[in-house]
Amino acid sequence: HTAAIIDLMGGASATEEYRRRSFAVNVDGTKNLVHAAQEAGVTRFVYTASNSVVMGGQRISGGDETLPYTKRFNDLYTETKVAAEKFVLSQNGVRGLLTCSIRPSGIWGRGDQTMFRKLFESVLAGHVKVLVGNKNAKLDNSYVHNLIHGFILAAQHLVPGGTAPGQAYFINDGEPINMFEFARPVVEACGQRWPKLRVPGRPVWLAMSAWQWLHFRFGLPKPLLEPTGVERVYLDNFFSIAKAQRDLGYQPLYTTAEALEHCLPYYVELFQQMKAESGQSLVSAAVPVPPEG
Template sequence: MDKRKILITGGQGFVGKALVDEFADAGHEVICADIVDQPFREDVCFIKLDIRDAQAVLHACEGLDSIIHNASLVHTKNNRVEDVWAVNLTGTENLLAACTAHAIERFVYISSASAVYEGEDIENGDETLGYSQISQAPYADSKIAAEKKVIAFSGEGITQCCAIRPHVVFGAGDNRFVPAILSKAQQGKLTRCVGNRDKLSDFTYISNLTDAVLAAEQRVKPGGVACGQIYFITNGEPKAFFDFVDMLLMEAGYPTIKGKVPFWLAYGVAALAEGIDTLKGGTLNAEDGMTRFAIRYMVTHHYYSIEKAKRELDWQPRVDLAEGLRLTVETLKQRHSPLLPKVPQQAA
């Protein structure tokens, strides 16, 4: 394998750290870029970088062979719109400009399956689906705009690009999705599902995603099969959202969900919560599933075909959902996570 100098943006987050490990373990020279600078392995260069700063981005990208653009602001509430767009679109534009300035050959964009979601059922959707034509949340809107820029940019100069669309990523090190579920369970607030559990969703174990990104980066080069392409990446095991939650709860040792609330009630509560949050100025990185966008996700089919990725990237998901959840909870146990239920002391 050719050794390349690769910048990974958002490298301190859940997905970012896993990508840093994946590419460093593969033998590449990795630069981890993030707005925080907390080194976590000795063979990686760590830099503090705000991708909204065009000059800082230009300087950081000098001498690179490849960029894995993972940094984004995940915020599905309808507030803090300017902040979300500044990171998700302007940051992407700054990185693409650096590719031109420094003749960087490869660019892999970590996008989102929400790029095609319009609040209606998607069953086994593939990459021929068009972009969403309606505005639902600044996160989805800005990811669509950024992905369009990336795909249009591919091949304009020396840089070849592709986009990876994962859906609901989970695994060891998750600091958002799994902790939110377990925290609610711990507080006794996770007793009811939304709707009838008759709609299927996709989930993606973290190593299945990083395997796919590694495979895509290898193939996004002049003449490579991935140039200008988009790939859905999931476990390929559609499951009702709250059935997945129950699997996690059982693995962690919490009671499963018994009751349910109708969609209209949950959606109304989420709308009220968003409104209150907006009046307070809008909180970033503090979502708990109570947004209109998230509630809509829970009551619609949204699962995708991964056949194109299998075929063109020579990739397969190696870890199934059950094993992924087992590994996730096992890591939490090893780290003595306070999110897990306390085991009663045995009588002497």
């Protein structure tokens, strides 16, 4: 199960409708799938969670699956993923269904319409002027083919007496990296200049958190950066794949460099497409539409 509303805003300031929509899809939708699987006699269920279920705004360097669930929810995505993963794992062994959960990091590769699309939107809007946080802050990512490999291994080990039933696993590329250093070659390949000036992360996070509160309470436009997204680039948040290696025999199929070589043409094409669409939108706004008839 991989469908979800991926929005890193939320917290106590979120509107009730915003909360209802996120829980309806991410939690209730997951419960419906589990119950449907049990009704149909399905025996294996691999859930897609997120590494954010244990983060909670703390620095994590090489964290493992013994970390407790976070109780600090600054975004609804994390809050709903915690609730859904807890439910999925609680259903392990119920009515013949074996369950486990995979916790990816940022998912990237050909077909990506989330990670780099958001970055490209910011670049095209002229918002990428500085880099946030220390250059030594690292996170990890999950190249789509490495992630799929992890899913297949989990399903293969999701059998009676196997290692996977009832377990959660971090699946990533095993190469922690600074987010801006990861993104730089992609943006430069798109013909865009990459900023060099860095600003401290904490003040940016405070400003975006206040902006988010104003957005939900008074209807101001969304903040330029989601507070949780800011935390991810200025705080260490990378996780060990040792448990997946031990239990599932997982090893990334591609290094970050190999994966980037494979999917760079896709990202350049995506950027050019978005750039063209952005130009068309500006033209449409500037040229009056002739009346019909």
